[in-house]
Amino acid sequence: EAGVAQSPRYKIIEKRQSVAFWCNPISGHATLYWYQQILGQGPKLLIQFQNNGVVDDSQLPKDRFSAERLKGVDSTLKIQPAKLEDSAVYLCASSLGLSRGGSDTQYFGPGTRLTVL
Amino acid sequence: GQSLEQPSEVTAVEGAIVQINCTYQTSGFYGLSWYQQHDGGAPTFLSYNGLDGLEETGRFSSFLSRSDSYGYLRLQELQMKDSASYFCAVSAPWSNYQLIWGAGTKLIIKP
Numbered sequence: 001e002a003g004v005a006q007s008p009r010y011k012i013i014e015k016r017q018s019v020a021f022w023c024n025p026i027s028g029h030a031t032l033y034w035y036q037q038i039l040g041q042g043p044k045l046l047i048q049f050q051n052n053g054v055v056d057d058s059q060l061p062k063d064r065f066s067a068e069r070l071k072g073v074d075s076t077l078k079i080q081p082a083k084l085e086d087s088a089v090y091l092c093a094s095s096l097g098l099s100r101g102g103s104d105t106q107y108f109g110p111g112t113r114l115t116v117l
Numbered sequence: 118g119q120s121l122e123q124p125s126e127v128t129a130v131e132g133a134i135v136q137i138n139c140t141y142q143t144s145g146f147y148g149l150s151w152y153q154q155h156d157g158g159a160p161t162f163l164s165y166n167g168l169d170g171l172e173e174t175g176r177f178s179s180f181l182s183r184s185d186s187y188g189y190l191r192l193q194e195l196q197m198k199d200s201a202s203y204f205c206a207v208s209a210p211w212s213n214y215q216l217i218w219g220a221g222t223k224l225i226i227k228p
Contacts, residue, residue, distance in 0.1 A: 042204050042206075091160070099214055103165040105162045105165070106160075106162065
């Protein structure tokens with residue numbers, strides 16, 4: 001079974017530029033998450049999709065970040081314009097979207113390491 | 118509010134046993150998950166406790182006490198490859214099964 005795919009793996013941009021990240025979840029997984037992880041911290045949820053609908057985007061800085069999941073499969077996360085503090089690893093995760101005793105195991109992609117100069 | 122506390126760093130010796138504790142404070146609770154993350158890698162699922170008690174998978178075991186809002190991850194026969202960060206995470210009825218993550222514990226293993 002193929003895992004969660006993300007690209008690019010690394011990206012270096014200047015502040016005020018734009019950048020986009022792509023994620024392909026595990027086949028059949030209804031739920032897709034985008035996280036931001038700053039070095040030494042736990043993942044911070046940016047947005048959660050269930051199929052192609054947004055479940056929670058309360059922590060997404062909507063003035064500069066946007067995300068979409070067309071057709072309920074692939075997803076893109078965009079930052080425009082980037083700031084220095086956006087330097088982080090952006091992780092995509094997917095899950096079945098079915099609770100088993102309150103658990104819905106998340107499977108993570110390798111992440112995109114973004115450096116904003 | 119919701120909060121999880123775990124030690125920032127733990128050091129242990131190869132071949133030994135180590136325990137990483139996690140205490141949580143949440144309004145509503147489904148269960149406690151543990152994830153492992155190697156430097157430069159992605160988090161990978163280790164275990165989930167939805168009920169009180171011990172879950173064992175090979176060298177790893179995890180424990181939950183809902184009455185104490187406490188859990189732990191225990192690693193036996195430590196190997197150098199176990200050097201990683203370990204995160205506890207809570208799922209709750211109000212969270213759409215999202216995970217509320219702790220800050221992580223960096224496990225350093227010495228030969």
